[in-house]
Amino acid sequence: MDYSRFLSVVSASRQGNPERLTHDVAKKIPSAIMLSGDMPNPNSFPFKTASFTIDDGTTIEIGEDLMKRALQYSETSGIPELLSWLKDLQKSLHNPPTANYSPDQGQMEICVTTGSQEGLCKVFDMLVNPGDNVLLDDPNYTGTLAALKALGANIVRVPSDKSGIIPKALKDILFKWRPENGKKPKFLYIIPNGSNPAGISLSTDRKKEIYQLAREYDFLIIEDDPYYFLQFVKTKAPTFLSMDVDGRVIRSDSFSKIISAGLRLGFLTGPKPLIDRIVLHMQVSTIHTSTFTQASDLDLLQTNGLILVVEFYRAQRNTMLAAADKWLKDLADWYVPTAGMFLWIKIKGISDTHQLVMEKALEKGICLVPGRGFHRDSSEPSPYVRASFSFASPIQIDQAFQKLAELIRENMKC
Numbered sequence: 001m002d003y004s005r006f007l008s009v010v011s012a013s014r015q016g017n018p019e020r021l022t023h024d025v026a027k028k029i030p031s032a033i034m035l036s037g038d039m040p041n042p043n044s045f046p047f048k049t050a051s052f053t054i055d056d057g058t059t060i061e062i063g064e065d066l067m068k069r070a071l072q073y074s075e076t077s078g079i080p081e082l083l084s085w086l087k088d089l090q091k092s093l094h095n096p097p098t099a100n101y102s103p104d105q106g107q108m109e110i111c112v113t114t115g116s117q118e119g120l121c122k123v124f125d126m127l128v129n130p131g132d133n134v135l136l137d138d139p140n141y142t143g144t145l146a147a148l149k150a151l152g153a154n155i156v157r158v159p160s161d162k163s164g165i166i167p168k169a170l171k172d173i174l175f176k177w178r179p180e181n182g183k184k185p186k187f188l189y190i191i192p193n194g195s196n197p198a199g200i201s202l203s204t205d206r207k208k209e210i211y212q213l214a215r216e217y218d219f220l221i222i223e224d225d226p227y228y229f230l231q232f233v234k235t236k237a238p239t240f241l242s243m244d245v246d247g248r249v250i251r252s253d254s255f256s257k258i259i260s261a262g263l264r265l266g267f268l269t270g271p272k273p274l275i276d277r278i279v280l281h282m283q284v285s286t287i288h289t290s291t292f293t294q295a296s297d298l299d300l301l302q303t304n305g306l307i308l309v310v311e312f313y314r315a316q317r318n319t320m321l322a323a324a325d326k327w328l329k330d331l332a333d334w335y336v337p338t339a340g341m342f343l344w345i346k347i348k349g350i351s352d353t354h355q356l357v358m359e360k361a362l363e364k365g366i367c368l369v370p371g372r373g374f375h376r377d378s379s380e381p382s383p384y385v386r387a388s389f390s391f392a393s394p395i396q397i398d399q400a401f402q403k404l405a406e407l408i409r410e411n412m413k414c
């Protein structure tokens with residue numbers, strides 16, 4: 001594929017940072033005498049060792065040598081051992097066709113990011129010029145909406161239902177596209193599992209139809225999948241990455257929901273020509289994701305593998321569904337999420353939940369998110385609220401929905 005049409009003006013103008021190039025090359029020569037970098041002397045670092053106790057009681061040690069490395073600058077795209085582990089992970093989970101391609105064919109490449117939010121932000125910076133058309137369904141993740149709006153993207157809303165984007169509706173938009181609509185959309189952004197905020201998961205058939213449309217109308221797919229490991233179904237639907245024969249999928253993964261949100265570890269998987277552009281941007285922004293975060297997470301992953309937390313969140317989801325059935329049955333509508341952390345609740349008899357949530361619920365000590373912030377036009381009223389089942393205890397969830405039910409009834413009397 002020729003990726004040049006997809007690049008923003010800024011991204012296309014990025015050049016390599018010679019100092020980072022020297023550093024990355026020199027790192028490959030262990031015996032090199034390093035007089036090139038701006039590296040602090042590791043003997044000056046304050047922390048000498050660290051020990052982590054994990055929930056099964058075992059400990060993970062970071063000894064002196066690893067600590068000296070963990071507190072030092074490292075390769076922009078990620079420390080080699082973690083990159084290698086992540087490439088093996090992606091091959092085993094998704095078996096991407098691009099894993100065996102040559103670099104100019106769009107060979108699968110990976111870049112570690114400071115949370116998947118950094119990855120998304122840099123992908124959008126790489127692709128969006130002001131006025132570019134981009135395809136999204138609605139409602140959608142506020143972090144993405146905010147990033148795209150700031151870049152001046154024209155968000156083209158793709159109709160969806162409780163099974164996700166409707167391929168026929170997407171085809172209609174593309175088929176009817178005329179020059180007066182501006183340049184063809186560059187990409188479709190999608191959260192394929194347990195979407196934020198609606199908790200929707202896209203079926204295999206719809207993914208295949210959408211991927212074929214991407215081939216036919218030549219757009220990229222940004223597969224933002226932080227809830228991939230929080231799927232409550234027996235068989236996971238194949239990812240867009242697993243069907244990417246053209247090298248047109250950029251996948252964003254996150255360790256926030258399965259290891260730690262605060263350690264800020266995510267990674268991008270995509271065609272090498274595009275990932276290389278992201279790395280150029282990283283060289284002049286964060287330089288790289290915290291080496292300490294990478295080293296400690298890698299140690300955990302190599303020792304324990306992927307810690308499966310899905311059963312905990314399934315139980316939390318079921319607790320919230322039981323509380324909704326108990327308190328909200330005649331007052332609201334919702335559907336059962338098959339992944340993720342959110343219940344998307346439509347309150348009956350109310351056009352906009354903003355005041356109910358941001359004033360009345362907060363006064364009663366209940367934190368929810370009003371629906372209108374998840375729309376492209378956040379001034380549009382919304383009868384929805386997003387409720388997260390990830391954090392509160394079962395008792396708190398029950399209490400919160402009991403209070404919410406009281407508020408809705410009070411609101412109905414007004």
Ligand SMILES: Cc1ncc(COP(=O)(O)O)c(CNc2cc3ccccc3n(O)c2=O)c1O
Pocket residue numbers: 114115116117118120141143191196224226253254255256261265266
């Ligand atoms: C679809 C989708 N894509 C990417 C990300 C970013 O995750 P990262 O890997 O941790 O950077 C997210 C995280 N979503 C949220 C984060 C958050 C953080 C503080 C406070 C509130 C937050 N609310 O509400 C969120 O939805 C997400 O939902």
